[in-house]
Amino acid sequence: MTPRVLDVLVVGGGATGAALLRDLSMRGARCLLVDKGDFGTGTSGRNHGLLHSGARYVVKDEISALQCARENAVLSRVAAPAIEPTGGLFVATPDDPPDYADGFAAACARAGVACREIEPAEALRREPALRPDLRRAFAVSDGAIDPWALIELNLRSAVHYGGEALAYHRLVGLQLANGRIVGAELADVRSGSTFRVAPRMVVNAAGPWAGRVAALAGAEVTLTLGKGALIVLDRRPVDSVVARCHPPSDGDALVPVHTVAILGTSSVTVHDPDRYAISPAEIAHLMALGDQLVPSFSASRVLRAYAGVRPLYLPRLDELQPRERAGLAADPAAAEALAAGRIDSRRLTRAHRVLDHGPRDGIANLVSIVGGKLTTCRLMAEETADTVAAKLGLGTPCRTADEPMGGADGGRPYWLGHRLAEREVAGGGDADLVCECELVSAGDIERFLDERWPCSLDDLRRGTRLGMGPCQGAFCTFRAAARVGERAGGRAATATGERGLLVAAGGPSPVEIGRVADGPEPPEPGDGPIGPALVDAALVGFLEERFRGVRPVAWGRQLQEAWFEAGVYLGVLGVDALVVDGQRPCLPEDGRAEL
Amino acid sequence: MPSCDVLVAGAGLAGLTTALAAADGGASVWLVAKGHAATHWSHGGLDLAAPPGTVGGGEGVALLARRPGHPYEIVAEDLPAGLARVRRALDAAGLAYEGDLASPHGRIPTAVGATRPAGVLPGAQAAARAPWRPGEGLLVVGFERFRDFAAPAVAASLARPLPWAGAPRPERVTAVGVTLPGLAERRNLDGLDLARAFDDPSWRGPALDAIARAVEPHRGDGELRVAFPAVLGLADHPAVAAALDARLGGPWFEIPLVPPSVPGLRLYEAMVAALRAARVAVQVGFAVSAAIRTPDGRVAGLATAAAGRPFPIRAGQVVLATGGFASGGLVATADGRVEEPILGLPVEAPPQPAWLAPSMFDPAGHPLEAAGIRTDRKLRPVGPTGERAERGVRIAGALLAGARALRERSGDGIAIASGERAARLALARTVGALAVPSGPVAAGPAAGPEGRGAR
């Protein structure tokens, strides 16, 4: 079969890849985006959900601050349905260095990041749960952003402009000839089958996996992986983003997201983007941090913990910008390292970089986009698309900052009460709730399945927030699995397909995909249709995934909930009878549990 | 201050059994509980013991009783008497439980199309365990608009060998949906809504007709067993069951669902009815916060509260049956402690990093499941070195250390056996008090929430 010809293959369906697919499609390029998992299962699905105003970075990283400030305004306009404009407060507590606040205010003014000092009393009127002995408070325009909604908006828009996106498709190989990529091999991780495409350009937007993707073309991209752990609270003690006014060690902030609030983050260097755990010490650190912002925080209920890795690019010496060089030279330790040919990554900008592997590595049609933030994903895409368009000879300019996404209603920002309002006006099947915590209706589920089938319950969760509330899936898993089961009932499929879907349900890492896909046929002679095994996998995989997130914070009410859930699913429903050795979706370490 | 011979804290199977056994023995008994128990969440059957590799409950109990530190090591001998007592109460309510320690664990279908081993079952579930005969089929009936039971998915799963783990299984499994009268417009129906509907005789008739009509075409040449979601009546369940027997003329059974558990509620109500008949004061909604003590420190009653008002109860003997983590009998803290919140009893528990296994489905269970109060043979709490930790109180049920009830399927048996034993030992210490014809304690407080358990 002759491989399909494409203008651009985008590798990675995180926020960056999705924005890039949209950008290039709007410019008229024929593009395909692939992700080895569901969209938004990489770092984009494991972050803090903070739409930065730039204030966090003003003191140490002015480039990032400026980019965030600008993109905050742009995204609020073009991606409104994915954003809750909560506003933000930077508060100085007695635990924070008193002089930082002055420097902070000055730096905001210098960088042009909107920031207004308010009386502590006013801050407390706005957020009464905060500790009463605040020293100072600054109002900024931080917000909350739903990464899956943002990705969804971008993909929908991209598809509208002719783009194509495939979940559960992994780039496994690149063929080079004469300094060019001439073919890309893609594996459907659900069926195990592979096929080839012939792209004119390949963009590596693989986040923390960017080094591995570049390596497929023989290029070296070095990343420092900084793991951050976060914890999810069962409610919103604050309705604005609240951040500490102190040097951005771990980006300490409490972000209200939908019905919950997220506190983070810790920061620990790791080496494998697929395997990392959350330590009890990190959890203890986060709880203590919470108490410094909201009294009795540690007594409240923590629903789950998760972690992601920041893909920080470690530039080669010849790639340092003059400004960065100056920054490194100003710091004695960093200067010493630099003299010895090493770069101290803590002194680098968190801003992204577009790497053109033509001049860099002699691969004419490969571009990598590395580093950056959720907040700046559109800008990252724009700069990358500029490079790509130049190589393709496309003259069309970027329009992603001008055209709002989300259809006719696109201008309306997210608001917390939207689900309830929808449920109240909706009649018919829509009023039947599958997930009571998050008000997910049967209609929401069916609509998602209509578009995405076949998919796992975890995919359904990212699309609908199923199982993300206090009970963490205790009731809805059962109901949603039944709906998946009904759909599966009518479908016949091959045994390989069945195994592939089994894998999909647990959100496995590359290692495990290989293992399951290469394993022996499932020993299930009478198991004809795809249906039941898919439901087993959906149930078991989803319960395991939720359990993984609860485990690091299993105490108090959440342990009680976990015990209740185990009683129902093991005691009453006997789900353990469906867990077959070797077929159970294998799970990576705790840390990979998502939001 | 009210006083009684035996005061039981906890309205789970352990507390209910303790109270019934104590009352049967002639003691005056109060039962107080913060709220409802595992009965309301579980399947309504009585899991005695089905650790892997065992064939029947008796064998399972014997196996666990040989494990050092397992509750059955102490209480197994009391299981037959306790089980007989509980069975009498359930039979009196018309629930017709079947099975005993000698019955093999059959594998019975669950609401996700899996199976579980089951020993003692309510009459309405018992037909699930009868051996499947050659040619026999299973028809799974679902109700339209009822989101907690997906008959087609259950049937599709049960049609495979996998869920049956090698046990005999039906030759064919099919599903049918029934539209029940008047429910087409209802939203978010749960099992309890349907059970209450079945309790209404005027609704029941047409509903059962519709069911019978739907089942009829599925009768082929071979025999057919019919499965329903467990919603066939609550208070009037025996009448619903009898009417269904007459309509179907063949074997049928109920499959328990996610909470609220209708079979569990029936069990609870039957036990409470027996307690009321034995003149036990049952007070649900009374959280116990501390002990009342004699001047020399012995526990002589419990301090409870209802509607925000303190309500102390004095008692000769106190039994704590407040359950494990799910019911709040045990509480785990963020900094790695496990506490018994009422008396602050010493808790035996693994260190925090080892609380939970990485997989929810770890076949060995989670180390924390075995956490609880260690006791002497008289169920009196002891500390790490075996010293008495508290006087005047005994422990029963899931609060006891040493079991992994979910994996062993031993929770109900331990609750019943330990309840029986705790009552027996308490009665032995109550002889003096019994000589006084204290009778049943008059009543609770005037505005007591008696019977709140009926929901």
Ligand SMILES: Cc1cc2nc3c(=O)[nH]c(=O)nc-3n(C[C@H](O)[C@H](O)[C@H](O)COP(=O)(O)OP(=O)(O)OC[C@H]3O[C@@H](n4cnc5c(N)ncnc54)[C@H](O)[C@@H]3O)c2cc1C
């Ligand atoms: C703990 C933490 C908190 C953060 N908080 C914030 C915040 O509050 N605000 C903010 O703006 N930013 C935040 N960030 C940064 C932000 O999350 C990331 O910069 C951003 O999500 C990166 O998106 P991406 O699309 O570049 O990468 P990813 O989302 O990681 O996407 C890469 C994708 O590539 C796919 N992939 C990899 N290899 C292959 C292959 N071979 N074939 C196919 N697909 C492949 C992966 O599956 C993945 O989906 C945070 C980061 C962390 C770690």
Ligand SMILES: Cc1cc2nc3c(=O)[nH]c(=O)nc-3n(C[C@H](O)[C@H](O)[C@H](O)COP(=O)(O)OP(=O)(O)OC[C@H]3O[C@@H](n4cnc5c(N)ncnc54)[C@H](O)[C@@H]3O)c2cc1C
């Ligand atoms: C959902 C679920 C399903 C289960 N399924 C099975 C199964 O299938 N098989 C099996 O073997 N085991 C199962 N178990 C294990 C179960 O714990 C035992 O089966 C058994 O029912 C425990 O009974 P118990 O009376 O000891 O405790 P519980 O049933 O937990 O009762 C505890 C009682 O104490 C009360 N209480 C707690 N604190 C206070 C206080 N401070 N003051 C007053 N009252 C208080 C509670 O309100 C409750 O009434 C299940 C458990 C759960 C949670």
